[in-house]
Amino acid sequence: GAGVSQTPSNKVTEKGKYVELRCDPISGHTALYWYRQSLGQGPEFLIYFQGTGAADDSGLPNDRFFAVRPEGSVSTLKIQRTERGDSAVYLCASSLLGPSQSEQYFGPGTRLTVT
Amino acid sequence: QKEVEQNSGPLSVPEGAIASLNCTYSDRGSQSFFWYRQYSGKSPELIMSIYSNGDKEDGRFTAQLNKASQYVSLLIRDSQPSDSATYLCAVPTSGTYKYIFGTGTRLKVLA
Numbered sequence: 737g738a739g740v741s742q743t744p745s746n747k748v749t750e751k752g753k754y755v756e757l758r759c760d761p762i763s764g765h766t767a768l769y770w771y772r773q774s775l776g777q778g779p780e781f782l783i784y785f786q787g788t789g790a791a792d793d794s795g796l797p798n799d800r801f802f803a804v805r806p807e808g809s810v811s812t813l814k815i816q817r818t819e820r821g822d823s824a825v826y827l828c829a830s831s832l833l834g835p836s837q838s839e840q841y842f843g844p845g846t847r848l849t850v851t
Numbered sequence: 852q853k854e855v856e857q858n859s860g861p862l863s864v865p866e867g868a869i870a871s872l873n874c875t876y877s878d879r880g881s882q883s884f885f886w887y888r889q890y891s892g893k894s895p896e897l898i899m900s901i902y903s904n905g906d907k908e909d910g911r912f913t914a915q916l917n918k919a920s921q922y923v924s925l926l927i928r929d930s931q932p933s934d935s936a937t938y939l940c941a942v943p944t945s946g947t948y949k950y951i952f953g954t955g956t957r958l959k960v961l962a
């Protein structure tokens with residue numbers, strides 16, 4: 737079946753602009769995660785959704801970052817007033833159940849470059 | 852102390868050898884452990900999960916878990932050049948929904 741998809745694959749934006757990154761999880765997966773990965777580092781947790789609600793958003797670095805999942809499937813990560821330090825690969829993952837006992841499957845990522 | 856630690860490498864092994872990748876974690880309450888493979892420019896791909904102490908084998912891969920020592924490892928038998936990648940260890944933190952990833956170990960299998 738189809739895996740996790742993310743759009744766009746690449747996004748270049750100017751400092752101060754607003755961006756939206758989209759994630760479409762595997763069909764039937766109730767849990768959805770956003771991560772950010774910088775070069776040479778492992779993925780860094782941002783937020784976790786179980787269904788429509790954000791069960792844990794403690795990884796969001798500041799209030800410029802926000803994510804939604806209004807119908808429990810597709811999720812959008814929104815970044816306001818982008819800064820050059822936001823440049824990274826943003827990864828989305830989904831899993832069938834929830835944390836701890838369920839494996840996560842990653843999408844291809846969105847490479848965000850803030851100039 | 853980092854929550855999940857891995858040697859960044861590179862770990863170089865000859866083709867056909869066994870590659871041994873190690874990971875230590877700090878949260879004694881963690882119950883599940885995952886290994887991901889990440890090729891350069893690609894996203895992480897799940898290769899193994901392990902939940903109980905001991906060994907779990909899947910093809911050429913064996914995951915080993917020792918909760919008392921807070922140590923999880925991945926063995927790759929008969930290493931192939933196509934195994935050259937970064938291997939990431941991921942550990943969910945107990946009581947939260949956060950998966951903590953190590954920085955990854957870069958493996959190079961030499962033909």
